Amino acid sequence: MENIEQNYVEQVDYVDYVNNLIKNNPILIFSRNNCYPCTKAKMHLACYEPLNINLDEDPDKGKLIQNALTIITGQTKVPNIFLKSRHIGGCMNLEELMESGEFRAIIASIIFKDFADTDF
Secondary structure (H helix, E strand, O other), X not given: OHHHHHHHHHHHXXXXXXXXXXXXXXXXXXXXXXXXXXXXXXXXXXXHOOEEEEOOOOHHHHHHXXXXXXXXXXXXXXXXXXXXXXXXXXXXXXXXXXHHOHHHHHHHHHHXXXXXXXXX
């Protein structure tokens, strides 16, 4: 029973950890190695310097993060993309935003907020 409780507490901690990442990083990608949609999404966002969390870097931690993402978003696959704390989805969802023009507005709000927060 103690092991089950410990696993539950650890998973709750990872949900909090992932929620903090989402809240504190305007452009965030959760990805894996050898994942073509992940590579494509990272290429689309590269010039905006996203935070990329590679779930394969630490497989045990990656599994807990993936479970937390599933709890938070319902999405079970990567890439898992967030813009301004808003869950976008995967690479196809990102490309749809780019085609619709909505992506440009989201990015502009991120850039101009960062600019407005700069002290001169």
